[in-house]
Amino acid sequence: xxxxxxxxxxxxxxxxxxxxxxxxxxxxxxxxxxxxxxxxxxxxxxxxxxxxxxxxxxxxxxxxxxxxxxxxxxxxxxxxxxxxxxxxxxxxxxxxxxxxxxxxxxxxxxxxxxxxxxxxxxxxxxxxxxxxxxxxxxxxxxxxxxxxxxxxxxxxxxxxxxxxxxxxxxxxxxxxxxxxxxxxxxxxxxxxxxxxxxxxxxxxxxxxxxxxxxxxxxxxxxxxxxxxxxxxxxxxxxxxxxxxxxxxxxxxxxxxxxxxxxxxxxxxxxxxxxxxxxxxxxxxxxxxxxxxxxxxxxxxxxxxxxxxxxxxxxxxxxxxxxxxxxxxxxxxxxxxxxxxxxxxxxxxxxxxxxxxxxxxxxxxxxxxxxxxxxxxxxxxxxxxxxxxxxxxxxxxxxxxxxxx
Ligand SMILES: *Cc1c(COP(=O)(O)O)cnc(C)c1O
Numbered sequence: 452x453x454x455x456x457x458x459x460x461x462x463x464x465x466x467x468x469x470x471x472x473x474x475x476x477x478x479x480x481x482x483x484x485x486x487x488x489x490x491x492x493x494x495x496x497x498x499x500x501x502x503x504x505x506x507x508x509x510x511x512x513x514x515x516x517x518x519x520x521x522x523x524x525x526x527x528x529x530x531x532x533x534x535x536x537x538x539x540x541x542x543x544x545x546x547x548x549x550x551x552x553x554x555x556x557x558x559x560x561x562x563x564x565x566x567x568x569x570x571x572x573x574x575x576x577x578x579x580x581x582x583x584x585x586x587x588x589x590x591x592x593x594x595x596x597x598x599x600x601x602x603x604x605x606x607x608x609x610x611x612x613x614x615x616x617x618x619x620x621x622x623x624x625x626x627x628x629x630x631x632x633x634x635x636x637x638x639x640x641x642x643x644x645x646x647x648x649x650x651x652x653x654x655x656x657x658x659x660x661x662x663x664x665x666x667x668x669x670x671x672x673x674x675x676x677x678x679x680x681x682x683x684x685x686x687x688x689x690x691x692x693x694x695x696x697x698x699x700x701x702x703x704x705x706x707x708x709x710x711x712x713x714x715x716x717x718x719x720x721x722x723x724x725x726x727x728x729x730x731x732x733x734x735x736x737x738x739x740x741x742x743x744x745x746x747x748x749x750x751x752x753x754x755x756x757x758x759x760x761x762x763x764x765x766x767x768x769x770x771x772x773x774x775x776x777x778x779x780x781x782x783x784x785x786x787x788x789x790x791x792x793x794x795x796x797x798x799x800x801x802x803x804x805x806x807x808x809x810x811x812x813x814x815x816x817x818x819x820x821x822x823x824x825x826x827x828x829x830x831x832x833x834x835x836x837x838x839x840x841x842x843x844x845x846x847x848x849x850x851x852x853x854x855x
Pocket of ligand 1: 545637673715718
C-alpha cells in the first residue's frame with residue numbers, strides 16, 4: 452500500500468540533473484489526499500491545500516487535478532493559484548497581519564477570505580457591508596504544535612483575533628452589517644493529538660450561535676506526519692470519526708448544519724519530497740566524523756530554524772556497517788542537518804537523501820552565500836519531469852541594478 456520512490460530512480464535523477472535536487476512524488480500526494488477523503492467520508496468536509504508548504508506551479512496544478520482546493524498565505528499565492536487554474540470558489544485566502552489592499556484584491560478576485568484582525572475586519576465591513584461573506588480567524592488560546600515557533604493559537608500568539616475580543620467583532624457586525632460566514636482557527640503545526648482538534652471544535656461550537664449567518668467552521672491545518680522512524684502522525688481516521696460525530700451532535704441539538712474546512716500543508720506534501728544531496732568532504736576529528744554535503748541552510752533550513760528532525764539515508768552504501776556522523780552543510784554558518792546520527796558508512800561522493808523534504812523545504816530556500824537554488828523534479832507515474840531548473844549566475848543578478 453505504501454507509495455515509495457525507489458533509490459534507483461533517485462540515483463538516476465541525480466545523474467540526469469545533478470545534486471542537490473528536490474524530488475517530489477505525485478502519487479504520494481494523491482495517496483495522502485485520498486486518505487483524507489476516506490477518513491472524513493461521513494462528514495461534510497472540504498480540504499484546502501496550504502500552498503505555502505510547496506508552491507511550484509506544477510505541484511499546484513497536480514493538487515488541483517486530484518480535486519483538492521487551495522489555501523493561500525499571501526496575495527501572491529492567490530495569484531499563483533489563479534494561474535494554476537483554480538477557480539475563486541476553490542481558493543481561500545487566510546491572511547495574517549497583511550495590508551488591507553491585499554484583502555481588496557482578494558475580494559475583487561472573488562476568493563474566500565479569512566480576516567485575522569479587528570482593524571481589517573472594520574475596514575472590510577465599512578467598505579463592503581453585507582455584500583461579501585467573509586471568515587474571521589480567531590485565536591482560541593490553545594497551546595498546541597510541535598514547538599513554540601510553529602504554535603499559532605496560544606494566548607500570546609500574534610495570529611488571529613483573540614477570543615476575548617468577540618464583543619468587538621459582534622459590535623462591528625451590528626454597525627457595518629458584516630456577513631460572517633466562516634469561523635477559522637489554526638492552532639499550529641505538527642499536532643498529533645486528536646484531542647487538540649477536539650478542543651478547537653469545542654471552542655468554536657461554543658461561539659457559533661453568536662453568528663446566525665455562519666455556514667462554515669474552518670479548523671486550519673497542522674496534521675502531524677511521521678518524520679522519525681517509528682514515529683506516528685495524527686490519527687486521521689480517528690479525527691474524521693470525531694469530526695463527523697461532533698457536528699452531527701451539534702446539528703441534532705441546534706438544527707444547524709455546518710460545513711467543516713481543513714487546510715493541510717505538511718500532511719499533503721511532506722512525505723512526497725526527497726532531497727538528494729551528495730557528499731563533498733569527510734572530516735574526522737577527535738569528537739566527530741563530519742560529512743559535508745553539497746547543500747546547506749540555504750536550501751533546507753528546518754533543522755537549523757526549528758530543530759526539526761529529518762531522516763537521512765545513504766542510498767549509495769545502504770548495507771554498510773553503521774558509524775556516527777554529523778551531517779553538515781557548506782554554508783558559512785553552522786548548518787547541521789543531523790548530529791551524531793548512526794548511518795551506514797559514508798564515503799565522499801555518496802548520495803544522501805533527506806526525507807520529508809516536500810513541505811517548507813524548497814519553499815524556504817534562499818541564495819545565501821550566492822549559491823544557486825536547486826532543481827525540482829516531479830515524478831508522475833514513475834516518470835521524472837524537471838519542474839524547475841537549477842539556477843545559474845545570471846539568476847543571481849536578475850533584478851539587480853549595476854550602478855558602476
Ligand atoms: C501554515 C498554515 C497551514 C498549514 O499548516 P500545516 O502544518 O502545514 O498543515 C494551514 N492554515 C494556515 C492558516 C496556515 O498558516
